Amino acid sequence: STGIGPDGVEQNSKGTIRVLQLYPRDMNIYGDWGNALVLKQRISWHGYTPELLEYNVGDEFPADVDLIVGGGGQDSGQLVIKDDLQSQAGVLTKLAEDGAPMLVICGLYQLFGRFFKTRLGSVIPGIGVLDVETHGTDERLIGNVRVATEEFGEVLGYENHSGQTTLGAGVRPLGTTAKGTGNNSSDGHEGARYKNVVASYLHGSLLPKNPAIADFLIRTAAERKYGTFTAGAPDDRYAVLAREHATRRPR
Numbered sequence: 001s002t003g004i005g006p007d008g009v010e011q012n013s014k015g016t017i018r019v020l021q022l023y024p025r026d027m028n029i030y031g032d033w034g035n036a037l038v039l040k041q042r043i044s045w046h047g048y049t050p051e052l053l054e055y056n057v058g059d060e061f062p063a064d065v066d067l068i069v070g071g072g073g074q075d076s077g078q079l080v081i082k083d084d085l086q087s088q089a090g091v092l093t094k095l096a097e098d099g100a101p102m103l104v105i106c107g108l109y110q111l112f113g114r115f116f117k118t119r120l121g122s123v124i125p126g127i128g129v130l131d132v133e134t135h136g137t138d139e140r141l142i143g144n145v146r147v148a149t150e151e152f153g154e155v156l157g158y159e160n161h162s163g164q165t166t167l168g169a170g171v172r173p174l175g176t177t178a179k180g181t182g183n184n185s186s187d188g189h190e191g192a193r194y195k196n197v198v199a200s201y202l203h204g205s206l207l208p209k210n211p212a213i214a215d216f217l218i219r220t221a222a223e224r225k226y227g228t229f230t231a232g233a234p235d236d237r238y239a240v241l242a243r244e245h246a247t248r249r250p251r
């Protein structure tokens with residue numbers, strides 16, 4: 001049986017994993033909040049204690065962060081956070097370089113890159129964690145996406161963006177699109193991988209349908225913090241249903 005011990009950690013817990021949501025107030029569309037909820041639930045299922053933290057514009061950056069998740073946003077949301085994001089570039093870069101697991105979706109994927117030049121021509125600087133650059137276009141890429149990946153099997157999600165991202169030599173793609181567009185309308189790639197950072201255009205949200213990515217992030221966080229990870233017994237019934245639903249042929 002579990003209870004709260006003197007250190008505030010659940011007894012029998014394998015340890016605490018602190019998940020930080022980046023800018024949920026301004027960067028959180030098409031269900032991206034669900035990624036944080038899935039991480040919280042699966043961390044518990046694996047026998048660890050989740051702590052869900054938020055970082056918004058003007059906040060103090062919390063200490064001892066184990067896992068970072070950031071969502072998408074309209075160009076307008078990106079303009080709201082851009083200066084604050086630059087002020088946290090140092091701490092985020094240090095964490096990424098040190099192997100902290102991170103998931104960044106769409107608008108924050110773009111701003112973890114070198115820059116996003118919007119359709120109207122303004123350049124929003126990124127923090128350069130990822131060797132990618134994004135150019136706004138007049139074409140909007142919308143719809144369901146299936147991505148073949150080596151690490152996580154088939155990844156499923158939904159895209160809606162007009163920025164198109166090209167990868168530099170310092171990152172590798174998350175995978176190759178079997179349906180939908182992904183990073184851009186020319187090279188057939190979706191997302192980016194660098195160290196333990198996973199970047200993707202896919203909303204929906206991503207993690208409920210792709211628990212393999214959630215477990216990668218959790219395992220990496222545990223190994224980085226405790227030197228080891230032992231899996232629990234997650235309940236994948238809803239993930240299986242969500243994947244079936246997402247791949248069902250329209251009637």
Ligand code: GLN
Pocket residue numbers: 029071072073074075076078105106107108160161162163164
């Ligand atoms: N504003 C960006 C674009 O349209 C990101 C959109 C998003 O996060 N869905 O490219």
